[in-house]
Amino acid sequence: MTTVVIRGGRVLRPDMTVDRADVLVDGETGTIRAVGDVPAGDEVLDATEGLVMPGLVNAHTHAAMTLLRGYADDKPLDRWLREDIWPTEAALEPADVRAGTDLAMAEMIRSGTTAFGDMYFYMNEVAEAVEAAGLKARIAHGIVTVGKDASAAQDDLEEGLYIAKSHDGTADGRVRTAFAPHSLTTVSEEQLAAFVPKARAAGVPLHFHANETRDEVDPIVAERDERPLAYADSLDMLSQGDFLAHGVHLDETEMGLLADRGTSVVHCPASNMKLASGMAPVQRLLDAGVGVALGTDGAASNNDLDVFDEMRDAAMIGKLAAGDPAAVAAETVVRMATEGGNRALGFDGGRIEEGAAADVVVVDFDAPRMTPVHDYVSHLAYAATGSDVRHTLVDGRVLLRDRKLTTLDLDAVRERAASRAADLVDRAG
Numbered sequence: 001m002t003t004v005v006i007r008g009g010r011v012l013r014p015d016m017t018v019d020r021a022d023v024l025v026d027g028e029t030g031t032i033r034a035v036g037d038v039p040a041g042d043e044v045l046d047a048t049e050g051l052v053m054p055g056l057v058n059a060h061t062h063a064a065m066t067l068l069r070g071y072a073d074d075k076p077l078d079r080w081l082r083e084d085i086w087p088t089e090a091a092l093e094p095a096d097v098r099a100g101t102d103l104a105m106a107e108m109i110r111s112g113t114t115a116f117g118d119m120y121f122y123m124n125e126v127a128e129a130v131e132a133a134g135l136k137a138r139i140a141h142g143i144v145t146v147g148k149d150a151s152a153a154q155d156d157l158e159e160g161l162y163i164a165k166s167h168d169g170t171a172d173g174r175v176r177t178a179f180a181p182h183s184l185t186t187v188s189e190e191q192l193a194a195f196v197p198k199a200r201a202a203g204v205p206l207h208f209h210a211n212e213t214r215d216e217v218d219p220i221v222a223e224r225d226e227r228p229l230a231y232a233d234s235l236d237m238l239s240q241g242d243f244l245a246h247g248v249h250l251d252e253t254e255m256g257l258l259a260d261r262g263t264s265v266v267h268c269p270a271s272n273m274k275l276a277s278g279m280a281p282v283q284r285l286l287d288a289g290v291g292v293a294l295g296t297d298g299a300a301s302n303n304d305l306d307v308f309d310e311m312r313d314a315a316m317i318g319k320l321a322a323g324d325p326a327a328v329a330a331e332t333v334v335r336m337a338t339e340g341g342n343r344a345l346g347f348d349g350g351r352i353e354e355g356a357a358a359d360v361v362v363v364d365f366d367a368p369r370m371t372p373v374h375d376y377v378s379h380l381a382y383a384a385t386g387s388d389v390r391h392t393l394v395d396g397r398v399l400l401r402d403r404k405l406t407t408l409d410l411d412a413v414r415e416r417a418a419s420r421a422a423d424l425v426d427r428a429g
């Protein structure tokens with residue numbers, strides 16, 4: 001099957017207008033061949049009462065944390081990580097990560113995500129899982145050296161570099177990589193100074209958590225008498241193509257630095273709310289010219305991987321943070337979830353137009369929740385959920401057809417994930 005016609009629906013154009021059009025995608029080249037009156041294809045997908053739009057991008061997650069969904073809730077970040085998450089993750093095995101990642105991808109494909117940014121452990125398994133499921137991902141081994149002896153820390157840093165070098169461009173270019181020190185407080189200055197240049201030499205971007213909580217920012221300022229992103233910049237950690245997660249507590253100078261350097265911020269509104277980390281200054285970031293994408297963060301701090309929810313949350317909390325209902329408007333969050341995510345991860349999706357990557361979803365507009373339709377973009381931002389997604393395609397390949405996964409066996413994936421999660425929690429004691 002090389003060409004697919006998506007027939008009978010409306011199309012969300014790059015300028016955010018909507019009109020009646022069919023779309024022809026080419027599974028050989030992975031691109032959109034035509035939009036409008038299109039010739040016949042090898043396969044037809046029905047889009048009646050649907051909207052054809054660019055696939056959503058979940059630009060910051062820890063996919064296999066689906067195994068820890070609902071395991072520990074209602075604590076602030078630092079206590080949640082130290083008391084619950086890190087002790088349990090210490091018992092992770094490679095097969096857990098495969099099972100949790102498969103579950104995450106099933107959830108993401110079903111809710112219209114076509115690419116994700118992942119930072120976790122056992123990333124050889126993640127690369128294999130992404131290749132098999134057909135999604136796109138920029139993956140990275142997450143490096144935490146705090147609390148480790150010198151040799152274990154060195155191994156962790158080397159593993160981060162090895163994963164970045166060995167998987168980049170695999171799966172026909174669907175798997176890309178990054179170098180991912182977990183944060184500015186969990187990897188030391190000496191280690192960052194030694195390894196960031198190696199990542200630069202390897203030509204991979206950086207992905208790290210930054211400015212997430214006051215408890216993380218204040219000690220950096222107290223110890224160094226400089227803001228976290230000034231410190232990161234001094235270590236060459238802010239470049240074009242790099243992306244940092246959260247960016248909640250930022251001052252104007254840091255926002256200017258991000259804009260100047262071309263570093264994206266992945267806004268994670270649900271995780272920031274659940275952990276009470278704070279309200280990111282999203283409209284101010286956009287006004288400063290910073291690229292902003294959306295991420296769910298891991299399923300343990302969200303607790304789902306639905307980027308539609310993230311759009312709605314981003315719009316709602318963005319207005320609250322700005323004290324302005326016009327801030328972070330519907331069109332803005334749709335752009336953040338599509339173009340912004342692709343830009344942050346360095347993929348070429350995000351537009352329904354001839355020649356663009358065929359990362360495409362069809363969203364049903366026939367649910368009571370979506371009726372009437374005065375404004376399609378309004379519904380995408382404020383009313384739709386992942387359960388409204390009918391079809392998902394990546395590089396022109398159908399991964400969800402009429403709500404049924406084509407590359408993952410959902411029952412088997414759920415069963416394996418539930419069983420590995422139970423064993424993991426037992427092992428962790």
Ligand SMILES: CSC[C@H]1O[C@@H](n2cnc3c(O)ncnc32)[C@H](O)[C@@H]1O
Pocket residue numbers: 062077081085086089119120121141142143144182209212271297298301
């Ligand atoms: C070293 S792999 C990634 C690491 O990050 C942890 N994590 C999950 N959510 C967050 C968050 O919001 N801030 C910081 N770190 C987070 C995850 O459990 C892994 O240990």
Ligand SMILES: [Zn+2]
Pocket residue numbers: 060061062209245297298
């Ligand atoms: Zn995270």
